[in-house]
Amino acid sequence: MSANEIRIPKQKRSIEKRTAIINASYDLFCEKGYYRTNTAEIAKAAGVSTGIVYSYFHDKKDILKEVVGLYIFRLEEQFRPIFCSTIDRGNIAVVIEKFIDLSIASHTMNAAAHNEFLALALLNNDIQVLFNHFESKMLETLYEKLVAAGYLGDLLLERLRICYGIIEQLCHEHIRYKRNDVELSNMKSIAISTIVGLLDMAMG
Amino acid sequence: MSANEIRIPKQKRSIEKRTAIINASYDLFCEKGYYRTNTAEIAKAAGVSTGIVYSYFHDKKDILKEVVGLYIFRLEEQFRPIFCSTIDRGNIAVVIEKFIDLSIASHTMNAAAHNEFLALALLNNDIQVLFNHFESKMLETLYEKLVAAGYLGDLLLERLRICYGIIEQLCHEHIRYKRNDVELSNMKSIAISTIVGLLDMAMG
Amino acid sequence: MSANEIRIPKQKRSIEKRTAIINASYDLFCEKGYYRTNTAEIAKAAGVSTGIVYSYFHDKKDILKEVVGLYIFRLEEQFRPIFCSTIDRGNIAVVIEKFIDLSIASHTMNAAAHNEFLALALLNNDIQVLFNHFESKMLETLYEKLVAAGYLGDLLLERLRICYGIIEQLCHEHIRYKRNDVELSNMKSIAISTIVGLLDMAMG
Amino acid sequence: MSANEIRIPKQKRSIEKRTAIINASYDLFCEKGYYRTNTAEIAKAAGVSTGIVYSYFHDKKDILKEVVGLYIFRLEEQFRPIFCSTIDRGNIAVVIEKFIDLSIASHTMNAAAHNEFLALALLNNDIQVLFNHFESKMLETLYEKLVAAGYLGDLLLERLRICYGIIEQLCHEHIRYKRNDVELSNMKSIAISTIVGLLDMAMG
DNA sequence: CATGAATGAGGATTCATTCAT
DNA sequence: AATGAATGAATCCTCATTCAT
Structure with a gap:
C-alpha cells in the first residue's frame, strides 16, 4: 500500500492542528463559500502549511465533510x-x-x-x-x-x-x-x- | 464603457440563438451541474461559438439567472x-x-x-x-x-x-x-x- | 459529451502552433529530460500560452507520444x-x-x-x-x-x-x-x- | 558542512536498517517504479522513520544507486x-x-x-x-x-x-x-x- | 456580426527534505 | 540516535473571458 495515509491525530498538538484546520475552514466557508476558498487560504488561516492539510484530510471535500460535521x-x-x-x-x-x-x-x-x-x-x-x-x-x-x-x-x-x-x-x-x-x-x-x-x- | 454591452436581441435569428444558449445551459446544468459545465460546452450544445455567448450574456452567472428564470x-x-x-x-x-x-x-x-x-x-x-x-x-x-x-x-x-x-x-x-x-x-x-x-x- | 476535445488543426497557423509545441518539447525533452520539463516551459519555448497546449494535446504524456512519433x-x-x-x-x-x-x-x-x-x-x-x-x-x-x-x-x-x-x-x-x-x-x-x-x- | 554527512554504519543494527531500506526500495521500485515511489513509502516498508533514511543516504537518487548496485x-x-x-x-x-x-x-x-x-x-x-x-x-x-x-x-x-x-x-x-x-x-x-x-x- | 483560437491566472495536490522534540 | 510532523515549492491542468481575423 502507499504511505499516504491520513493521520489520525492522537497527540494534543496534532489534534489541535486538525481542529484548527476545521475551524479555519468553517469560518472561511461561511465567509467566502466553499468554492471560493482555496486550500492555501485554509492552511494560512489555520496557521499551518499547505502540505500538512493533506496529512489530516484526504482532499478538500474531506475537509468539507468535517466542517459540516462540526456544524x-x-x-x-x-x-x-x-x-x-x-x-x-x-x-x-x-x-x-x-x-x-x-x-x-x-x-x-x-x-x-x-x-x-x-x-x-x-x-x-x-x-x-x-x-x-x-x-x-x-x-x-x-x-x-x-x-x-x-x-x-x-x-x-x-x-x-x-x-x-x-x-x-x-x-x-x-x-x-x-x-x-x-x-x-x-x-x-x-x-x-x-x-x-x-x-x-x-x-x- | 460600452464595449461590454449586452445585445438585446430583436431579430428572429438573434432571439433563437439566445434561446438556444439558455436551453442548452438548462439541460447541461441539470445533467452535470452548474460548476461542472463550462462555457465551451454550453456554446457547443447551443450550436454557437463561445464568443457569441458573451454578446448575449455578461458572464456565466448571467446565463444561470436566465436558466433559473426559465425553470x-x-x-x-x-x-x-x-x-x-x-x-x-x-x-x-x-x-x-x-x-x-x-x-x-x-x-x-x-x-x-x-x-x-x-x-x-x-x-x-x-x-x-x-x-x-x-x-x-x-x-x-x-x-x-x-x-x-x-x-x-x-x-x-x-x-x-x-x-x-x-x-x-x-x-x-x-x-x-x-x-x-x-x-x-x-x-x-x-x-x-x-x-x-x-x-x-x-x-x- | 464535453467540449474539451482535442483540436485537430487544419489551418496553417494551427498546424504551425501544434508543430511548434512538438518541436519545442522535443528539444526540451532531449535537453532536460521529460520529467524535468514542465508544461509552462514547453508553452514558453513554443511561443504559446500554457492553456493552448491542452487544446492540441490531451495531456503531457500525449505530447510525449507525438514527440517520440517525430523522433x-x-x-x-x-x-x-x-x-x-x-x-x-x-x-x-x-x-x-x-x-x-x-x-x-x-x-x-x-x-x-x-x-x-x-x-x-x-x-x-x-x-x-x-x-x-x-x-x-x-x-x-x-x-x-x-x-x-x-x-x-x-x-x-x-x-x-x-x-x-x-x-x-x-x-x-x-x-x-x-x-x-x-x-x-x-x-x-x-x-x-x-x-x-x-x-x-x-x-x- | 558536516551536517549533511552520511553515516557509514558499522554497528549491526545500523547495517540492518540500511539494508532494510535498500531491500524495501528494491521491491517498491520494481513494483511501482522509481518515480511513483515516495520516500515515505520506502521508510514505511523498511520499518524505519522517514528522517532516518537521510542519515544513510544523501537523497532519493542515492538510494537508487544502492538499489541498482544490489540488482x-x-x-x-x-x-x-x-x-x-x-x-x-x-x-x-x-x-x-x-x-x-x-x-x-x-x-x-x-x-x-x-x-x-x-x-x-x-x-x-x-x-x-x-x-x-x-x-x-x-x-x-x-x-x-x-x-x-x-x-x-x-x-x-x-x-x-x-x-x-x-x-x-x-x-x-x-x-x-x-x-x-x-x-x-x-x-x-x-x-x-x-x-x-x-x-x-x-x-x- | 461571428468565430474559435488564445490567454494566463488559479487551484488542488504531491513529495523530497528538514528539524524540533 | 531516532522520529515523523511539518514545510512549501513545484506541477499539471482547467476555464471564464477576450480579441484578432
Missing part, C-alpha cells in the same frame, strides 16, 4: 436542552415553542453557514447524508419522547415530519425574507397551534 | 391549472390535493433541476431573489383566490405560508428520502387535512 | 535510402555497411534523444509500442527485400532479428562507451561479416 | 556458475547455451526490475556507469577464460562484445515481444551457432 454537532448542542427535557401532555405547547425558538435562533445566528452547507448538501450526496442522518436522529428522539408522553404511534412519525416542515418554513421566513416582527410572531403562533393540533390528533 | 417559468406553467381554476368552499380540499400533486410531480420530474437551482439560490442572492419572487407571486395569487372564495384575510397570508412549508416538506420527502408509498400517502392525507384546517380557521 | 519519423527518414535501394547478392555487404553507418550516425547524432526516449519506452508501454512498431516495420521491409533478392525465408526473420541485435550493440558501443576508433572499426568489420554470414546461411 | 550484485550471483566453471574447446557450445539460458532467465524473472533499472540507467549517468562496469567486468572475465582455453586474443574482446549484443537481443525478444516458443527456440539455436562461429574465428 451539525453545534446544531445538536443547541437542541440538547430539548432532548434532555421531558415531554408531557401539560408542557407540550411550551416545548414546541422552545423548539421553534431554538430552530429560529440557530438558523438566524448561523445564516451564512446554514445557506452554504445546505446548498452543498443539495449539490453533494456525501454532505446530504450527514444532514439526513441528523434530521432522522432528531425526529426519532422526539418520536420516542412523544410516545413516552402518551402520544400514540399511529402515523405519529408522519405527523412529526410535517411538523418539521412547518418549523423549517418558519425558519426560512426569518432568514430569507425580511418579514416584520408582527408577521413573524403571528406565523409562530399559527405554527405552534397547528403542531399542537397535529400531535393531539395522535392522542388517546 | 421558474416552467414551474409556473405547471401550476397554471391551479391559478386558472376558481376556488370555493366546496372544492377547497380537491384544489389543495391537486396543488400538492402538482408540486410533487414538478419536484419529482425535475429533481435534478430542483436540487441544482435551489442549491445555487442558497449560494447566490440573485438567484434566491428569483425564487422568492415566484413564491411570493404564487402565494399572493392563492391569497386573492381564497379571499374571493370567502376566506377572511385575517392572518390568511401567514397561514398560507405555513401551508406552503407543509407542501415543500412533502416534496422533499419524495425526492430526498426513500419513503415507501404508504408513508408518503399517509403524509399527504395528513398534509391535506392540516391545510384544510388551517384555512378553515380563517373562515367566516 | 521515429526522423529515424525512418534517415533510413529511407536503405529502404529505397534494392538488395541483391552482389551488394549485400555494401548495403549492410550502409545500414550500420546510418544506424550509428542516427544514434550518435541524437544520443540524448535516443537515451531519453528509449528510457521512456521502457517505463511506459504506450511509448514502447511506438518503438516496437517501427522496429517491426523496418525488419519486415528488410525481410521482403531479402526474399526478393533470393534469400530463402527459412528462419530468415529470426536471423534478421539477431542481426538487428548485433547492430544495436554496435551503436551502444558508440554512444555508451568511449571506445577508440580502431576498436569500433574492428567491431564494425566483425559485425558486417557476421551478418553477411547469417544471411548467407539462408541462401539457396 | 547488479544479484545478477552477478546468477552468473557465478558460469564464471566458476572452466571453458575449453570441447564444452564451449554448452557454456554458451548455459550463459544464454541464464541471461534469459534473469531477464525474465526480473523483467520489471530489468526494465526499470535499464531505463533509469539511460536517464542517469551515475546508474549507467554501474551497468557499464558490470558489463565490462563480465566480458573481461569471459575474455580471460577464453584466452585460457586457447582462444586467441586477436579481436577477441570485440567479438565478445558482439556476442553480448546477440544475447541481449535474444533476451529482449523474450521480455518485450510475445514471440512463440518455436521462434524463440530457433533464434536461440541461431544465436548459439553464430556465437560459436564468432569465437572459432579467433581459434588457433
Whole structure:
C-alpha cells in the first residue's frame, strides 16, 4: 500500500492542528463559500502549511465533510436542552415553542453557514447524508419522547415530519425574507397551534 | 464603457440563438451541474461559438439567472391549472390535493433541476431573489383566490405560508428520502387535512 | 459529451502552433529530460500560452507520444535510402555497411534523444509500442527485400532479428562507451561479416 | 558542512536498517517504479522513520544507486556458475547455451526490475556507469577464460562484445515481444551457432 | 456580426527534505 | 540516535473571458 495515509491525530498538538484546520475552514466557508476558498487560504488561516492539510484530510471535500460535521454537532448542542427535557401532555405547547425558538435562533445566528452547507448538501450526496442522518436522529428522539408522553404511534412519525416542515418554513421566513416582527410572531403562533393540533390528533 | 454591452436581441435569428444558449445551459446544468459545465460546452450544445455567448450574456452567472428564470417559468406553467381554476368552499380540499400533486410531480420530474437551482439560490442572492419572487407571486395569487372564495384575510397570508412549508416538506420527502408509498400517502392525507384546517380557521 | 476535445488543426497557423509545441518539447525533452520539463516551459519555448497546449494535446504524456512519433519519423527518414535501394547478392555487404553507418550516425547524432526516449519506452508501454512498431516495420521491409533478392525465408526473420541485435550493440558501443576508433572499426568489420554470414546461411 | 554527512554504519543494527531500506526500495521500485515511489513509502516498508533514511543516504537518487548496485550484485550471483566453471574447446557450445539460458532467465524473472533499472540507467549517468562496469567486468572475465582455453586474443574482446549484443537481443525478444516458443527456440539455436562461429574465428 | 483560437491566472495536490522534540 | 510532523515549492491542468481575423 502507499504511505499516504491520513493521520489520525492522537497527540494534543496534532489534534489541535486538525481542529484548527476545521475551524479555519468553517469560518472561511461561511465567509467566502466553499468554492471560493482555496486550500492555501485554509492552511494560512489555520496557521499551518499547505502540505500538512493533506496529512489530516484526504482532499478538500474531506475537509468539507468535517466542517459540516462540526456544524451539525453545534446544531445538536443547541437542541440538547430539548432532548434532555421531558415531554408531557401539560408542557407540550411550551416545548414546541422552545423548539421553534431554538430552530429560529440557530438558523438566524448561523445564516451564512446554514445557506452554504445546505446548498452543498443539495449539490453533494456525501454532505446530504450527514444532514439526513441528523434530521432522522432528531425526529426519532422526539418520536420516542412523544410516545413516552402518551402520544400514540399511529402515523405519529408522519405527523412529526410535517411538523418539521412547518418549523423549517418558519425558519426560512426569518432568514430569507425580511418579514416584520408582527408577521413573524403571528406565523409562530399559527405554527405552534397547528403542531399542537397535529400531535393531539395522535392522542388517546 | 460600452464595449461590454449586452445585445438585446430583436431579430428572429438573434432571439433563437439566445434561446438556444439558455436551453442548452438548462439541460447541461441539470445533467452535470452548474460548476461542472463550462462555457465551451454550453456554446457547443447551443450550436454557437463561445464568443457569441458573451454578446448575449455578461458572464456565466448571467446565463444561470436566465436558466433559473426559465425553470421558474416552467414551474409556473405547471401550476397554471391551479391559478386558472376558481376556488370555493366546496372544492377547497380537491384544489389543495391537486396543488400538492402538482408540486410533487414538478419536484419529482425535475429533481435534478430542483436540487441544482435551489442549491445555487442558497449560494447566490440573485438567484434566491428569483425564487422568492415566484413564491411570493404564487402565494399572493392563492391569497386573492381564497379571499374571493370567502376566506377572511385575517392572518390568511401567514397561514398560507405555513401551508406552503407543509407542501415543500412533502416534496422533499419524495425526492430526498426513500419513503415507501404508504408513508408518503399517509403524509399527504395528513398534509391535506392540516391545510384544510388551517384555512378553515380563517373562515367566516 | 464535453467540449474539451482535442483540436485537430487544419489551418496553417494551427498546424504551425501544434508543430511548434512538438518541436519545442522535443528539444526540451532531449535537453532536460521529460520529467524535468514542465508544461509552462514547453508553452514558453513554443511561443504559446500554457492553456493552448491542452487544446492540441490531451495531456503531457500525449505530447510525449507525438514527440517520440517525430523522433521515429526522423529515424525512418534517415533510413529511407536503405529502404529505397534494392538488395541483391552482389551488394549485400555494401548495403549492410550502409545500414550500420546510418544506424550509428542516427544514434550518435541524437544520443540524448535516443537515451531519453528509449528510457521512456521502457517505463511506459504506450511509448514502447511506438518503438516496437517501427522496429517491426523496418525488419519486415528488410525481410521482403531479402526474399526478393533470393534469400530463402527459412528462419530468415529470426536471423534478421539477431542481426538487428548485433547492430544495436554496435551503436551502444558508440554512444555508451568511449571506445577508440580502431576498436569500433574492428567491431564494425566483425559485425558486417557476421551478418553477411547469417544471411548467407539462408541462401539457396 | 558536516551536517549533511552520511553515516557509514558499522554497528549491526545500523547495517540492518540500511539494508532494510535498500531491500524495501528494491521491491517498491520494481513494483511501482522509481518515480511513483515516495520516500515515505520506502521508510514505511523498511520499518524505519522517514528522517532516518537521510542519515544513510544523501537523497532519493542515492538510494537508487544502492538499489541498482544490489540488482547488479544479484545478477552477478546468477552468473557465478558460469564464471566458476572452466571453458575449453570441447564444452564451449554448452557454456554458451548455459550463459544464454541464464541471461534469459534473469531477464525474465526480473523483467520489471530489468526494465526499470535499464531505463533509469539511460536517464542517469551515475546508474549507467554501474551497468557499464558490470558489463565490462563480465566480458573481461569471459575474455580471460577464453584466452585460457586457447582462444586467441586477436579481436577477441570485440567479438565478445558482439556476442553480448546477440544475447541481449535474444533476451529482449523474450521480455518485450510475445514471440512463440518455436521462434524463440530457433533464434536461440541461431544465436548459439553464430556465437560459436564468432569465437572459432579467433581459434588457433 | 461571428468565430474559435488564445490567454494566463488559479487551484488542488504531491513529495523530497528538514528539524524540533 | 531516532522520529515523523511539518514545510512549501513545484506541477499539471482547467476555464471564464477576450480579441484578432
